[in-house]
Amino acid sequence: MRRIIATLTGATMAALIVPTLVTVAPASAKAVRTTQATAADPVSALKRQFRTHRGVKLAENTKIVGEGKKNRAIFTRRSGVLEFGRTGLVASDLTTKFSLPLPDSDELKGLFTPSRTLSLKGVSYTSGGVFAESMPEGKKWLRTPGDTLSLVSAVQQIISTVEPGTLRTTLAHTRAKRPGGTWDGTRTTVHSGTITLAELFKVSPAVRTLLGRKPTGRSATLPVTWKIYLGSDQLVRRVVSSYTESTRGLNSTELTYVNDTRYTGWGTKVTIKAPPADQVADFDELIGDTTQPEDPIGEIFKG
Known part of the structure; x- marks a missing residue:
């Protein structure tokens, strides 16, 4: 259950140190060409954002649709900010809200209450969410240890383009390019293609945090269709992905996930801090019955 809670809570924020300006001699033609090539590389453009206390704002919509007569839909909205360090993502501050197709289900409503999660230094702190009513008096944040800061959950974007390796590998599967309109004040080019779950797991x-173990069989070859919108500065402005997951054997249905993520304000100043210690509780301090369904999303589409 702790893995489910960890995947249903996300986290992100960012920060940059502005480099000192220096006077340099005119660059050679070869150096100019090298600089231009680097500027045209989305991975290099991303890595240049990896500076202390700088980040990017994130806004994301997700739609989960069941098949056939049970084609109800769950809508989620996630927003906040990601913080970078010199090597990549180091912290996040994300708020998640749900819109459920079963307004009369108090139990399921409780599982999908709005939540805010701060993640930094290998720990996540969640306020609200599934265990909100089980928190001890005076405590607001539930602490969840974790080895890896993850932007991905079953209801969130599976292609994390703030990871250089993921961005590089995904773009290597580009099958088409076309004008993508204007996003975050810049004209974009949209790259589109397909990548398998096994390929994503590898990079x-x-x-890897989401799945916990290497996908095998049909799961390994699960195709994820994607579109990545790159601005004129080669930074990602939008990512749209979709895939269909078979849950037959659990609740006899298939679920299609469509994720649409927007990135704005690259270079935003960000400093994410842990909440006050006297407002934090651990799992062993929770009050009452904390048992939850193993497959809460599947429960909604059951039958």
Whole structure:
């Protein structure tokens, strides 16, 4: 259950140190060409954002649809900020809200209450969410240890383009390019293609955290269709992905996930801090029955 809670709570924020300006001699033609090539590389453009106390704002919509007569849909909205360090993502501050197709189900409503999660230094702190009513008096944040800061959950974007390796590998599967309109004040080019879950598992720390183990069989070859919108500065402005997961044997249905993520304000100043210690509780301090369904999303589409 702790893995489910960890995947249903996300986390992100960012920060940059502005480099000192220096006077340099005119660059050679070869150096100019090298700089231009680097500027045209989305992975290099991303890595240049990896500076202390700088980050990017995130806004994401997810739709989960069941098949056939049970084609109800769950909608989620996630927003907040990601913080970078010199090597990549180091912290996040994300708020998640749900819109459920079963307004009369108090139990399921409790599982999908709005939540805010701060993640930093290998720990996540969640306020609200599934265990909100089980918190001891005076405590607001539930602490969840974790080895990897993850942007991915079953209801969130599976292609984490703030990971250089994931961005590089995904773009290597580009099958088409076309103008993508204007996003975050810049004209974009949209790259589109398909990548398998096994390929994502190999390159993405976030996906490895989500799955816990290497996908095999049909899961390994599960196709994830994607679109990545790159601005004129080669930074990602939008990511749209979709995949269909078979849950037959659990609740006899298939679920299609469509994730649409927008990135704005690259270079935003960010400093994410842990909540006050006197407002934090651990799992062993929770009050009452904390048992939850193993497959809460599947429960909604059951039958």
